[in-house]
Amino acid sequence: MPNHDHSNVFICSSHFEESDFINFGEYSKGFTTRLRLKPGAVPSRQSTASVQPSTSGTSFSHAFSQTDPPNLSSRRTQLSMGTLRHHVKSRGTQTTGCSESVNIGTTTADAPWGPLTSTPIKVAHPRPAKRIRLEEEEEYDTSHSTIIPEPHDSTYDPANSMTDVTDVTDMTDSSQLFDTTRSGYKDSKFIVFEKCLLELFETCPICKRVSDVRPRRRGTFLAVDQICHHCNFFRQWKSQPVIGSCPTGNLQLSAAIYFTGTSFFQLQKVFKAMHLKSIGHSTFRRHARSYLEPAVIHKWHAFQESEFEHLRQRPVKIGGDMRADSPGHSAKYGSYSLMNLENNNIIDIQLVQSNEVGGSHNMEKEGLKRSLELLESKGVAIEYIVTDRHPQIQKFLRERSTQHFYDVWHFEKGLSKKLDKISKDKDCAVVKKWQRGIRNHVYWCATSSSTGTEKVAKWTSVVNHIQNKHTYDNPAFPKCLHPVRQTTDHKK
Template sequence: MESDTLLSLFIILYMCFLQNERMILEEDELFRSERRRRIRRRRELERIEGQLRRSSRSRQASTLQQLPATRDVGCQTDPLQRHNVGTKLSFKILQPHISSEAVQATVSCKEFGVGTSTAPYAATLPVLSTPIKRTAKRPCLDLKEKEEDPFEGSSSVVASQGLDATYDPADSNQLSGVASSPTHKIKKFIVYETCIMELFEVCPVCQRVCNVRTQRLGTFLSVKQLCPHCQFSRHWNSQPLLGSTPAGNIHLSAAVYVSGVSFSKLEKIFKALQLQIFQYDTFRWHAKNFIEPAIVNKWKTSQDMMLQRLSEEDKVIVGGDMRADSPGQSAKFGSYTMMDLKTNTVVDIQLVQSNEVGGSYHMEIEGLQRSLALLDAHGVTLDCIVTDRHLQIQKFLRESNITQFYDVWHVEKGISKQLEKDCRMKDCGKLQHWRRSIKNHIYWTAASSTTGPERVAKWTSILNHVQDIHIHEDPIFSKCLHPLRKTTDKSKWLTAATPAFYKLQKVMTNKRILKDVAKLSPHHQTSSFEAFHSVILRFAPKNVVFPFLGMLCRLYLAALYYNENAGRPQATTSAGDPLFKVHLPKGRKGECRAKPVKTEPTFRYVDDLMDLIFDKVFVDPAPYIEEVLQIPIPPDLCAQYE
């Protein structure tokens, strides 16, 4: 009984299945007949449209031939001149295209910078039984447009300028804010590979899976999409192309170089982020052909303007100092800096390699001679020069009849070290209480004196002052200028013929010290050189080896940055009060002081260099490279060995 029931149930299910199959076949036949009818209708519409287009062209041509050669100014009834453009709108595939006055864009940002091409797919496009989700209108390009390879030198103007493929120079409404900006000033974003590929997985026309091919060159990505069903294709570049060079690659190299960043450290950051980057050889090629020539030209232009200004002044006060780059036991490079002390700006930098002058000891005098020769060639009249106490510098300036002053800090540093050493000796502990006063006294001596003998007289008066004697035998400075006060604690005063006073007298009356005190600079000092040398460390660290030209360009960058930010004002609060911060200098042994807070630095030199690189150097690098070739570059240190 159960088997009969199961058999009956199976027969019923089988009959239902056959009936369902019959219905599916009938429905499929209806779909095929409907598809054939639509194809015939589409072909008929295409044929009619072609006939109408040809007849319209013939009528327009005959009308133009019948128009008179002259036209009345007051009559505006002449037919307008029109152009027919073939479209696919009659197939109801593409939606109407809308352009705004401010920006040209489609529904999504994926159409930006994409070159497209479509094949004659209308006659062979299958009609599906299910409705198709249509995408936004895609403009139809000329079918004969040549497909371009970004790795060849035939990049299109549309792709290189980052414009949409339908951009028409005659249509001002299609200009966008992004397209009108220079290439290096367009904003950039970090985009993941999967997010990019989502834009090309599906055909925007038939909504089917496409064949996608990618090519990478450094930070540049090129995507080619081809639909095997409707033959739709497009070519998208992630960056504008400058000739055959991706703009992002050279922009990254320039940004790394002019910012003083190490390429090796940047490469580690990119690898940690899985960001694609080019190799170091590419960075050096960009630096050699575009970046370094631009830096040299920028510095020479800025230097010529400063020298022209100095040549118009009667007397110029300059300062000079050398920074030795010695990552090992001996110095390889010596960069001598000449600075205008009135305006606190770097006027000249001379880079000297040790094998040029026979040793690192002679690099400073060679740098000074080159700088003075440059100032003399531009007609700059020197009033005096402020330097340290280098013996070769003293002799050269004395023989050249150039007035020389010494920086007070260099003299005070030597005296303070000697006094600190003497304070540790037996019975010399009282000197520790006078170290700060002696340090202040030497600065007061330099600032309040006008002649060398006056400086010496004020300087030696400290020997009487520490004994509580304020009347001096020297007529130039006969007594102390401070008000006389009665001392209650006499233990702090020194006594003659004691070890402490003897050590102090020996330091203060040293012949070389007295000679140097007579030449102390009254107003301008070289403390700004120390600030500039700390700036150089940001662009050329001592633990990194650079070639001669690379070192020179980084010195130029440091000078450009320093000159731009040397005169920054003090920052203020919202109420207008000046800002200060607590500073603990290393030389004050735990003492603190209030240091003014400066405003944030600016980097206009970076923008100027970027404009120069992209607008001029990249377009025609020959004259800029020629300027670099005029710089004498010495051979490497290892060249003198077999």
């Protein structure tokens, strides 16, 4: 097999149609700096570029093509002088011309980076003002394997933020990525040493001679090309399934980190200590932004709609409370959660920022207001709501004529503070011995009563109970339910 040197073969991107490029939309919008040709694309049109005469009498030729130089024109700008200065190339980059090598040929392979047995042709385009930083997995120092940068999926649009994506089914390959059958999610994974793996490809299975082995890595993904120059045998082995342009192992690793709440950088330290190849942080964030977060939002909206469908059948009993990012009145964000008290399912979550409502003390009321407006828009009727004793919440629900109850935990917490203060008095030291029993009595009154009158009767009975009186004149609770016990300890 002759080994031709194609390092000096160049071609201008103007000779190709827009449909010949995979990422022409992203390139035209400025989201990427390099064009990628589709496999099998061939030049189909003549360049429309013409030579512009030089004002100084000297002609200039295009540095990255063997065609006519591109048109150059002057445009007015409103930029600062600092922006118009020459950009200084980073010390960490060792690039030359901004040209990209792509593969064009008739033979194709199922690898995401294009055909393997084809003629490489470099596509020229104008050099950007600032080079995009390489991903972390591209910067790893590997001595035996070639690192392949992970391109964006064909359906990935950086213009869409995470909050704009509400349905993961809008992406073509997303359903395939989360298909457990195709992605091999349930397959067992093993740690394999590179030396032991490459031993399987050293000998040609046809002629039993030494083969040319070319490993390529992208994150946790490894592809091995075995080429025999004697019998022209070729095969490619992949360590994991590839759907579109995304190795499923890389995505599953990102999902495992994201959904378990593990720190990426802590896990990266473990991988580096073992010399275990992993994905970079930029890849992890791209997976979270493009697949994981839209999947979570889609799942949450589907669950929320099913809950609303069930809650519309009859009035519901709900409870709400807010959790802030810091204690006191210095919180910046507050997350208000609304829960169905019959099955303990969260039915709505509202995130409120303090500067939206004029201060952190107004966040809880705003979160409850948004949640109740959502329930009304979905046709859900409320029987009653249970919250803490927040003054703004009390006034807000009273103006809405909504039946409001206090959370027993907050009620018991406030009562315990008062009992602690009373027990420090010299004449009321005995209250400290009754403090635990009084707290338990509060919860028992709330859980064992069916009406409000019964709750009040049980709660006021604690005063008589402390005085060793166990029968009362109140018909709602005439006597204690515990058995009568005698003790020889007069202190008790």
